[in-house]
Amino acid sequence: MEDVLAAVRNTAAELISRSVQPPTSLNVRVGEVAVEMAWQPAAVTAAPVTVDGAVVPMPVVAPAVAPAPIPAGPTLNAATVGTFYRAPAPGTPPFVSEGDQVSPGQQIAIIEAMKLMLPVEAERGGRIAEVLVGDGEAVEYGQPLFRLATDDSELAA
Structure with a gap:
């Protein structure tokens, strides 16, 4: 069981490090091994999201804080x-x-x-x-x- 958990953890770490955008959540299930990752959409769309015919409420995202100035040079x-x-x-x-x-x-x-x-x-x-x-x-x-x-x-x- 520890080997499975270690393999899932290593896979999740690699997926996170290779992701262009970091995930907003990560769920790991060991029984019937599963890794679920979710990302915030790149752009908010006006179309409602539905699952099995029901509209799913979308969270309101607060505006981002202005980033720190980028240092000169590499x-x-x-x-x-x-x-x-x-x-x-x-x-x-x-x-x-x-x-x-x-x-x-x-x-x-x-x-x-x-x-x-x-x-x-x-x-x-x-x-x-x-x-x-x-x-x-x-x-x-x-x-x-x-x-x-x-x-x-x-x-x-």
Whole structure:
């Protein structure tokens, strides 16, 4: 049973990390193994949604808060919604710090999403110029986490 649960958890984590838009809910059922994920629609339509002939009320979505300004230069971004952690465990050194050189595919942080610890890997190589998110802060999909230096003189400042 633990093997099935681990396989379902790993599959859900992979689906979340590969999703273009993070899901709004995830349901896992172990008996008769099932994973159900739901996404918020990209655009709200005026047509009512019906299930078995009954109109389903749609939730009202609050307007989004204005996003923080995008930093100048290349960034390494969140692949999912969740809680950002710089280190593998409390009290341990962070995966990367300002001034560190990173390579594509290198783990640079963790995002906790729905009780899953998902590794954050660098999409591109470069030198970390600035950490943009505090440890334990909530992050959104696509949010810049680290800013990369555009040249070495930027790190001397």
